[in-house]
Amino acid sequence: MGDSVRVGIAALEARVQGILEICGVAPMPAGAVARVIVAGERDGCASHGLHRLEQCLQVLKAGQVEPEAEPRLAAGEGPILRVDAGGGFASAAWELARPALIARSRELGLAALAITDCLHFAALWPEVEDLARAGLASISMCPSYATVAPFGGTEPLLGTNPFAFGWPRPDADPYVFDFATSVAARGEVELHRKAGTELPEGWAVDAKGAPTREPQAALDGALLTFGAHKGTAISAMIELLAGAMLGDRMSVEAREFAGGAALPPRHGALILAFDPGTFAAGSGRDPGREGERLIEALGGQTGRLPSQRRYAARKISEADGIALSAEQMATLDRLSEGGLDAVREPG
Amino acid sequence: MGDSVRVGIAALEARVQGILEICGVAPMPAGAVARVIVAGERDGCASHGLHRLEQCLQVLKAGQVEPEAEPRLAAGEGPILRVDAGGGFASAAWELARPALIARSRELGLAALAITDCLHFAALWPEVEDLARAGLASISMCPSYATVAPFGGTEPLLGTNPFAFGWPRPDADPYVFDFATSVAARGEVELHRKAGTELPEGWAVDAKGAPTREPQAALDGALLTFGAHKGTAISAMIELLAGAMLGDRMSVEAREFAGGAALPPRHGALILAFDPGTFAAGSGRDPGREGERLIEALGGQTGRLPSQRRYAARKISEADGIALSAEQMATLDRLSEGGLDAVREPG
Numbered sequence: 001m002g003d004s005v006r007v008g009i010a011a012l013e014a015r016v017q018g019i020l021e022i023c024g025v026a027p028m029p030a031g032a033v034a035r036v037i038v039a040g041e042r043d044g045c046a047s048h049g050l051h052r053l054e055q056c057l058q059v060l061k062a063g064q065v066e067p068e069a070e071p072r073l074a075a076g077e078g079p080i081l082r083v084d085a086g087g088g089f090a091s092a093a094w095e096l097a098r099p100a101l102i103a104r105s106r107e108l109g110l111a112a113l114a115i116t117d118c119l120h121f122a123a124l125w126p127e128v129e130d131l132a133r134a135g136l137a138s139i140s141m142c143p144s145y146a147t148v149a150p151f152g153g154t155e156p157l158l159g160t161n162p163f164a165f166g167w168p169r170p171d172a173d174p175y176v177f178d179f180a181t182s183v184a185a186r187g188e189v190e191l192h193r194k195a196g197t198e199l200p201e202g203w204a205v206d207a208k209g210a211p212t213r214e215p216q217a218a219l220d221g222a223l224l225t226f227g228a229h230k231g232t233a234i235s236a237m238i239e240l241l242a243g244a245m246l247g248d249r250m251s252v253e254a255r256e257f258a259g260g261a262a263l264p265p266r267h268g269a270l271i272l273a274f275d276p277g278t279f280a281a282g283s284g285r286d287p288g289r290e291g292e293r294l295i296e297a298l299g300g301q302t303g304r305l306p307s308q309r310r311y312a313a314r315k316i317s318e319a320d321g322i323a324l325s326a327e328q329m330a331t332l333d334r335l336s337e338g339g340l341d342a343v344r345e346p347g
Numbered sequence: 348m349g350d351s352v353r354v355g356i357a358a359l360e361a362r363v364q365g366i367l368e369i370c371g372v373a374p375m376p377a378g379a380v381a382r383v384i385v386a387g388e389r390d391g392c393a394s395h396g397l398h399r400l401e402q403c404l405q406v407l408k409a410g411q412v413e414p415e416a417e418p419r420l421a422a423g424e425g426p427i428l429r430v431d432a433g434g435g436f437a438s439a440a441w442e443l444a445r446p447a448l449i450a451r452s453r454e455l456g457l458a459a460l461a462i463t464d465c466l467h468f469a470a471l472w473p474e475v476e477d478l479a480r481a482g483l484a485s486i487s488m489c490p491s492y493a494t495v496a497p498f499g500g501t502e503p504l505l506g507t508n509p510f511a512f513g514w515p516r517p518d519a520d521p522y523v524f525d526f527a528t529s530v531a532a533r534g535e536v537e538l539h540r541k542a543g544t545e546l547p548e549g550w551a552v553d554a555k556g557a558p559t560r561e562p563q564a565a566l567d568g569a570l571l572t573f574g575a576h577k578g579t580a581i582s583a584m585i586e587l588l589a590g591a592m593l594g595d596r597m598s599v600e601a602r603e604f605a606g607g608a609a610l611p612p613r614h615g616a617l618i619l620a621f622d623p624g625t626f627a628a629g630s631g632r633d634p635g636r637e638g639e640r641l642i643e644a645l646g647g648q649t650g651r652l653p654s655q656r657r658y659a660a661r662k663i664s665e666a667d668g669i670a671l672s673a674e675q676m677a678t679l680d681r682l683s684e685g686g687l688d689a690v691r692e693p694g
Binding site: 078079080082108109110111112114116137139149150151152153154155157163165167175177179181226227228229230231232233234236237239240241243244245246247248250252272274276278279280281282283284285287290291293294295297298301302303304306 | 426429455457458459463496497499500502512522524528574575577579580584586587590592594597599619623625626627628630631632634638640641644645653
C-alpha cells in the first residue's frame with residue numbers, strides 16, 4: 001500500500017460519474033451508480049467497490065443495460081409501489097423511488113417497492129441503511145443468475161440471492177445485515193480466483209456435481225447455499241417473491257438473458273419497509289428502546305455487530321479520504337482517457 | 348404399533364376440544380387449539396401434534412394463558428391489521444383474524460397481521476398454508492423464549508424463532524416451509540431427551556458455553572442457530588420485527604414472563620401476506636406458472652419438496668384416520684376423565 005493515495009468521497013464520486021458519462025450513461029443513472037460504487041469502496045467492501053465500475057462498463061459494452069433508461073415510478077395509492085427500471089441500473093431506480101417509499105411507509109406503516117427490469121450489481125445494504133436512517137425497518141431481496149445448487153441437488157438453479165435487513169437505532173448507526181444466501185458471494189469466489197487461493201470446503205461443487213475447492217471449477221459448476229436445506233428454502237423464497245411474484249426473471253432466466261455468468265444480471269428486486277412506530281402503536285412500548293436491548297446484548301456477547309466493520313471503515317474514509325491503490329488509480333485513468341474502448345474483456 | 352387405533356380427524360378434533368373445554372377453555376379457543384393440534388398429528392408432526400395438548404393444559408394450570416380470552420381484531424383500513432390475543436391462544440387469534448387478512452391482502456395486494464400477547468405453541472405452517480390456499484404468498488415469524496445463543500456467543504438470547512413461507516400452486520398443495528432458526532427445534536431436543544439419545548454435533552452448548560451432545564445439558568444451556576452468523580442474523584431480525592416492532596416481548600422477556608423454559612411462551616407474531624397477481628400486474632406474466640418452473644426444478648433436483656412428507660401423511664390420515672398409539676389414547680382418556688387435575692407436571 002506504499003503507493004496508495006487518499007481521495008475524498010465527493011471527488012471520487014465525481015470522477016466515477018464522469019467516467020460513466022464518458023461511456024454514454026445519462027447523468028442521473030451515472031450519479032446513482034457512482035454513489036453506490038463509491039459507498040462500497042468507502043466502506044471497505046472490496047467486492048462491491050470500484051471493482052464494480054469496470055463490470056458495469058462491460059455490461060454496457062455488451063449492450064445488456066440501457067445507459068439512458070429513465071426509471072418510471074408508479075406509486076399509486078396503496079402499499080405497493082413499482083418502479084420500472086427500463087433495463088437501466090437498479091441504483092437509479094432506487095434513488096428515484098426512495099422518497100416515495102419512505103413517505104408511503106410512514107403514511108401506511110407498511111409498503112413494498114417492486115423494482116423491475118433492472119441491471120443489478122450493487123449490494124443491498126445501501127437500500128436498507130437508507131430506510132433505517134429514515135426511521136424504517138426493512139427487508140430487501142433479489143434473485144441473481146443461476147450459479148447455486150439447491151441442498152441435495154448438483155446443478156445451478158438458484159442465484160446467490162442476497163437478503164438484507166435494516167433496523168433504525170436511536171443513537172447509533174443502523175443495525176444492518178446483508179448476505180448472499182449462497183455459502184459465499186460469487187464475488188468472494190472471484191477474489192479467490194484472482195488471488196490464486198483455494199476455496200474453503202463446502203462452498204461449491206464442480207460441473208459434475210462433485211465437491212470442489214478450485215475457484216474456476218466452482219464458477220463452472222455451482223455454489224452451495226448456506227445453512228443446508230434451510231438456506232435453500234430462503235433462497236427459493238427469494239426466487240418466488242422477488243422473481244415470479246414481480247413478473248420478472250428468476251435466476252435461471254436471468255442467466256439465459258445475460259448469456260452466461262460473466263456479467264451482472266438483469267431482473268427485479270423487492271423491498272419491504274415497516275414503520276415500527278405504527279406497528280407498535282397502542283402497545284405503550286418504544287420499539288427503538290426495546291430493539292436496543294437486543295442489539296446491545298448481541299454486541300456484548302459476540303463482540304461485533306453486522307456492518308460494524310463497514311461503519312468503522314467509513315469513518316476513516318470520511319475523515320481522511322478513501323485509500324486507492326496505484327492499480328485502482330491506473331484503472332480510473334485508463335477508463336477516463338479511453339472510455340468504452342478502454343474497457344477490458346470480462347473475466 | 349400393534350396397539351394403534353385409527354381415529355377420524357373430525358372425531359379427534361371434537362375429542363381434543365372437549366378436553367380443553369373440560370379444563371376451562373372457552374369453546375372458540377378450544378376449537379381453534381384442537382384444530383391446530385390435530386392438524387399436526389394428522390400430518391405426522393410428532394413435535395406439534397397431540398404431544399402439545401398436555402403442554403397447553405400445563406400452561407393453563409400454571410395460570411399463564413387466559414382460557415376465556417376473546418381475541419380482539421383491529422382491522423382499520425390500511426395494510427396493517429392487529430389482533431390482540433388478550434393472553435389467550437395464538438390459534439384463536441389467527442382463526443378470528445384470518446378472513447380479514449385474506450380480504451385485505453386481496454384488496455391492497457399486501458397486508459400484515461400483528462398478533463400480540465398470545466400463548467404460542469403451534470407451528471407456523473398452518474397459517475402460511477391457509478393463506479396459500481387462498482391464493483396468497485406469505486411469511487410468518489415469531490420470537491419464542493430465550494434458549495438459543497447467537498453465533499459467537501454462549502448464552503441464551505434468542506428464541507428458536509421459527510420462520511415460515513407459503514406460496515400458492517395452481518394444481519398442487521402449496522409450497523410451504525417452516526423451520527426453527529436454531530439448528531434444531533426445541534421439540535426435537537425434547538424428543539432426544541425422552542428417547543435417551545445423543546444430539547448430533549453442533550446443536551448446542553451447555554450452561555458454561557461448551558459444546559454438548561447431551562439433551563438435558565442443551566436444555567440447561569443454549570441451542571445454536573442454523574447457518575452460523577447468517578442464521579443468527581435472521582433470528583435477530585425476527586426478534587426485532589415480531590417482538591420489538593410489535594411492542595411485544597422478545598425472547599428474553601418471554602422467558603422471564605414464563606418463569607423458565609418448561610412451558611410455551613407468551614409473545615407476538617407477525618404475518619406478511621402478498622397477492623402475487625397484484626404484484627405482477629402489468630408484467631404480462633403469470634406468477635403461478637413462473638413459480639411452478641422453479642418448484643418443479645427444485646423437486647426434480649432434490650427429490651423432495653418441503654412439506655411433501657406432511658402432505659403424504661395427511662392423505663393417509665384423511666383416508667384412513669389418524670393412527671394413535673395406546674399411550675396416546677391413554678393420555679386422552681386420562682385428561683378426559685380427570686381434567687386439569689389429571690395434568691402431569693411439565694418436563
